[in-house]
Amino acid sequence: MSGTGPEIPEELHILAGEYVLGALDAAEMRAVRGRARTDAALAAAIAAWERRLAPLAGVVAPQAPPPALWDRLERAIAEVPPEDIAEPRPRPVPVLPRPTAEVLPLVPRQPPPRRKLWPWQLTTAAALALAAGIAVVAFVPQVALRLNLAPEAPRIAALLPTDGKITGGFIAQIRADGSVVLAALPAVAVPSGRDLELWVLRPGEKVPASLGVLPAGGKRVVLPGLPADGTKLLVSVEQPGGSPSGLPTGPVVYAGAVGQLSL
Amino acid sequence: MASDPADLAVLLGQIAAGDRAAFRALYDLQAPRLYAVAMRIVRQGPLASDAVHDALLQVWRNAGRFDLARGNPEAWLVSLVRYRALDIARRRGREVPDDDLPEAIDEDPNPLERLASSRDAAALRGCLGQLEEDRRRLVLMAFVDGLTHNEAAERLKLPLGTVKSWIRRSLQSLRLCLEGAA
Structure with missing residues (x-):
């Protein structure tokens, strides 16, 4: 009562x-x-x-679990990013705090599968590419060719919109020399008077590093060292010329993680 | 024994951001307690491991959705593990006979003494103390061992109807007592 x-x-x-x-x-x-x-x-x-x-x-008196339990958990969490089973929630384009961005909203909020995020992103990228059809090939013949013909599973990242209202995206192809070729998917729109900026967030790190301004058509960048699987690539909207602070200040509009392409 | 809820809340915040070191810290802090809780319910090590594994994986995935304003992080962890363990126990049936179990609670003259000294635990201890002893024992047994009405009736050699009504009345008075104390 x-x-x-x-x-x-x-x-x-x-x-x-x-x-x-x-x-x-x-x-x-x-x-x-x-x-x-x-x-x-x-x-x-x-x-x-x-x-x-x-x-x-x-x-109940505490009891030490067998050490194998932690090993199992450690393997499991390596495959699953936090929040990956969250049901799709409409959310605004995340705005990063300035001047220090500790926590980044990274994962696209589409309905995800239960366990594997990266392959899903990759197959979604493939589906997007298929849907975009000839346009993609016209945009990025080189990437499309390599996706089809590479003898070993290539490593890519699909940078997808973080919000359903945003169109476009990028497919990033990771090459053995550490360079990353980003090809735009239709239709990347840059807000007038602003630039897109590319960021890399390596596993275990909390603060992304800038890879410079990203033209709407894509570009090639060289990373210091090969990005490990799970490395995140982010694109934020910044003032012309890029963020003055060295950290993202505008909303992250595209995000994706490096993984092996498995079709 | 109980860890500070504030520490747990901080860890959950870090886990929500994908911090694996924070997840490990949470594991070190809570796994022995959660494993023991699961073990009492499922009674076999591998099944207890399954329950804790599934529950903590859920924590890893959903830490960001935990609402500190509404819940106590410790209660959340305990609940996740107990539900997994109860599901496993209900699905598999209990394969270890009751006789083989340590009856720690039944033997302990006052198991409530082991309750943490937090404010919530103190309130609960006080309110449990107001129940008659056999009913208090029933409530503890149901919670700790995850016994259904039927199982509790068999174990205590009481009619099912008696067990049901004791639990109902105990829940009623516990709630009134705890809400009055709040």
């Missing part, structure tokens, strides 16, 4: 409590879980019981 939820009927509190306690059998648990997805009152009642009862976990 008082406190957290006067609008929640007693029966719901009890059902939620039984669920959190673990007293329900499999079918009942499934039913409660399913209902909580659409019943906000039940979901709130469950969350409240989770908070109330969580300290009970303290009555």
Whole structure:
């Protein structure tokens, strides 16, 4: 009656409590879980019981897990970036804080697969390229040829829009000499009076490094050292000539990660 | 034993940004407790590992969605692991007979003494203390071992109806007591 939820009927509190306690059998648990997805009152009642009862976990004496558990987790997280199963949420073009950008919104917010992000991005890139058809080939015959003909799986990054309202994108081809050829997909639009700037964010690093202004048609850049798989390439909107601070100051409009092309 | 929720919140923020070192720190801090929680429910090491693995992978993916204003990070972690463990236990059935289990809770004269000294834990301990002893034991057993109504009735050799109504009433009085204390 008082406190957290006067609008929640007693029966719901009890059902939620039984669920959190673990007293329900499999079918009942499934039913409660399913209902909580659409019943906000039940979901709130469950969350409240989770908070109330969580300290009970303290009555169990801690026990070291086998070392193999960490190895397994470490492998698993290497494949999955955070938030990759987030359902698509409309969000504005992310604006980076200045002057130090600690955290970058990187991952395109299209409906992703459950586990593998990079191959999905790559196949999406391939699909985009297919959809764009001859236009892409006309734009970047060299890249298109190499995508089809390279004897070993080439490494590429598909730089896709971070927001559904943005069109265009880039396909970045990573060459053995560390150079990266960026080819534009139709139709990259640069806001008038602004420049696009290319950034590289290596795995484990929090701050991207500038690779200079990126013309709307693409360009070739040489990186200091081959980019590892998972290296992110970002494109932000900056003042003419690029960011004055050495860090992205405008919104990141395209982003993608380096990976092996697997078709 | 319990880690500072503020530390956990900071770690979750870093994990949301893809910080693997923060994830490792969270693992070091929480895995022994979470593994023990899962172990009590699923009763086999490999299954407990599965539960903790799945739950922590979910933390890695969804740390950014954890809402500090609404939830306590520790409660979130415990809940994730318990649900995985409960699902596994319900699906696989319990293959280890009850007799082989350490009955740490039943033997401990006052298991509540082991509760962390946080404010939430203190409130919960106080409210559990107001339940009659056999009901308190039932609630603890249901939570810690993840026993269904049926399993608890078998284990305590009580009629199913009695177990159900004890749990209902215990939940009711716990909630009123905790909300009154808040």
